[in-house]
Amino acid sequence: MSVADLTTSPVASTYTKTSSRLPSPQLSLSSTRLSVHFSRSPRPNPRAQNFKITCSVNQAPSPVAVQTEEAKNKSECFGVFCQTYDLKAEEETKSWKKLINVAVSGAAGMISNHLLFKLASGEVFGPDQPIALKLLGSERSFQALEGVAMELEDSLYPLLREVSIGINPYEVFEDVEWALLIGAKPRGPGMERAGLLDINGQIFAEQGKALNAVASRNVKVIVVGNPCNTNALICLKNAPNIPAKNFHALTRLDENRAKCQLALKAGVFYDKVSNMTIWGNHSTTQVPDFLNARINGVPVKEVIKDHKWLEEEFTEKVQKRGGVLIQKWGRSSAASTAVSIADAMKSLVTPTPEGDWFSSGVYTNGNPYGIAQDIVFSMPCRSKGDGDYELVKDVTFDEYLLKRIAKSEAELLAEKRCVAHLTGEGVAFCDLPEDTMLPGEM
Numbered sequence: 354m355s356v357a358d359l360t361t362s363p364v365a366s367t368y369t370k371t372s373s374r375l376p377s378p379q380l381s382l383s384s385t386r387l388s389v390h391f392s393r394s395p396r397p398n399p400r401a402q403n404f405k406i407t408c409s410v411n412q413a414p415s416p417v418a419v420q421t422e423e424a425k426n427k428s429e430c431f432g433v434f435c436q437t438y439d440l441k442a443e444e445e446t447k448s449w450k451k452l453i454n455v456a457v458s459g460a461a462g463m464i465s466n467h468l469l470f471k472l473a474s475g476e477v478f479g480p481d482q483p484i485a486l487k488l489l490g491s492e493r494s495f496q497a498l499e500g501v502a503m504e505l506e507d508s509l510y511p512l513l514r515e516v517s518i519g520i521n522p523y524e525v526f527e528d529v530e531w532a533l534l535i536g537a538k539p540r541g542p543g544m545e546r547a548g549l550l551d552i553n554g555q556i557f558a559e560q561g562k563a564l565n566a567v568a569s570r571n572v573k574v575i576v577v578g579n580p581c582n583t584n585a586l587i588c589l590k591n592a593p594n595i596p597a598k599n600f601h602a603l604t605r606l607d608e609n610r611a612k613c614q615l616a617l618k619a620g621v622f623y624d625k626v627s628n629m630t631i632w633g634n635h636s637t638t639q640v641p642d643f644l645n646a647r648i649n650g651v652p653v654k655e656v657i658k659d660h661k662w663l664e665e666e667f668t669e670k671v672q673k674r675g676g677v678l679i680q681k682w683g684r685s686s687a688a689s690t691a692v693s694i695a696d697a698m699k700s701l702v703t704p705t706p707e708g709d710w711f712s713s714g715v716y717t718n719g720n721p722y723g724i725a726q727d728i729v730f731s732m733p734c735r736s737k738g739d740g741d742y743e744l745v746k747d748v749t750f751d752e753y754l755l756k757r758i759a760k761s762e763a764e765l766l767a768e769k770r771c772v773a774h775l776t777g778e779g780v781a782f783c784d785l786p787e788d789t790m791l792p793g794e795m
């Protein structure tokens with residue numbers, strides 16, 4: 354039962370399950386009603402979840418209107434996920450870890466439609482990790498969000514213990530340990546990239562502030578919505594109480610695309626390709642690094658002797674893969690993006706195989722490669738599986754690689770100047786290079 358259900362009656366007072374540790378009530382006063390919500394957090398123990406007390410005293414003129422408004426303004430548990438279970442009674446759940454809270458924005462969008470089901474299945478965090486999904490939508494997407502939650506209900510995932518939906522990031526991000534920021538306005542016809550940077554930048558500035566205020570102090574943030582590097586920079590600048598190192602821009606899809614193309618050319622299965630770095634921006638200036646990548650443990654340039662192909666065709670294929678796919682599909686990569694988000698998360702919660710690494714767009718301060726400080730740039734990372742990462746030191750550079758990296762770096766520095774008003778660094782000045790494009794723009 355949700356708050357929405359309870360408030361259809363003008364005077365309602367309902368109580369479901371008590372707990373030994375009641376959180377502080379939150380008072381909300383509207384012109385017609387006083388509501389007291391004991392919301393779901395803090396939840397130290399997954400076995401004592403989903404209790405709620407709602408007292409509602411009102412003279413609501415229209416119960417239906419109240420239901421809608423109430424449901425939209427609060428982040429509320431959904432349907433079957435509002436029920437309480439005694440997990441101690443279930444043998445197979447006794448060894449489960451503590452519930453993990455994962456927020457997903459743009460949760461009614463195409464990428465999320467694939468990703469949420471992968472997360473709920475246990476693929477990312479493992480078979481003993483119960484999960485709470487906190488879905489962020491908007492007025493525009495609220496009904497669709499309910500549809501997503503209904504499909505999650507109908508999927509009967511054992512590990513999926515809570516689903517809540519909401520449109521207020523300050524509610525949805527409360528206590529989250531992971532925030533997957535996917536929602537962003539797609540670039541429309543005639544829209545300048547500077548305009549997109551501004552519109553989407555505002556979304557990520559607000560979400561950064563919300564994370565700063567209510568998320569777990571060690572939340573890991575993966576920014577997917579484009580332009581993802583600069584959106585991640587905006588987000589981290591607005592969240593000064595969260596380590597900048599915890600923010601990632603998704604370039605794993607580019608890494609996966611690059612591995613696939615190298616495998617195809619070399620005539621091997623793609624699991625033979627390793628040490629694949631994407632340097633720079635998730636844009637057409639990104640640099641898929643064939644100098645350091647390996648096939649069957651051997652440097653790519655020794656396996657693929659056609660270096661002209663590597664420098665020209667391979668590089669451009671990876672840079673423009675998203676755009677070619679949009680031409681075929683009529684929409685941008687969604688399933689493979691979701692797969693790559695899951696891959697990016699797995700890379701942070703699983704120790705990186707010996708000698709290998711993965712790519713992620715991360716904050717450049719302190720990087721050992723001489724890349725400009727204070728931007729979000731894709732670089733090679735390794736993890737011990739604790740959610741954190743270190744930059745890989747033993748990579749080599751040649752003139753070709755350095756020149757390409759410098760181009761992507763210049764693009765990101767220009768993007769940064771464009772959003773200075775959103776990072777608290779003064780007046781924005783937009784002088785983007787003309788060929789600055791997302792992978793999906795052709």
Ligand SMILES: NC(=O)C1=CN([C@@H]2O[C@H](COP(=O)(O)OP(=O)(O)OC[C@H]3O[C@@H](n4cnc5c(N)ncnc54)[C@H](OP(=O)(O)O)[C@@H]3O)[C@@H](O)[C@H]2O)C=CC1
Binds near residue numbers: 460
């Ligand atoms: N980094 C990467 O590798 C990739 C990044 N992307 C990017 O991911 C993002 C999401 O892609 P996808 O899920 O396919 O897109 P969808 O259009 O399916 O969903 C995007 C969601 O963004 C939200 N949104 C936020 N603000 C606006 C706005 N002003 N106008 C319209 N929608 C808005 C909407 O949700 P709501 O109304 O709930 O806010 C919508 O559901 C895009 O920015 C895309 O470019 C895509 C592929 C790869």
Ligand SMILES: O=C([O-])CC(=O)C(=O)O
Binds near residue numbers: 675686791794
């Ligand atoms: O431009 C887009 O929206 C799609 C995108 O990022 C990609 O396919 O890499």
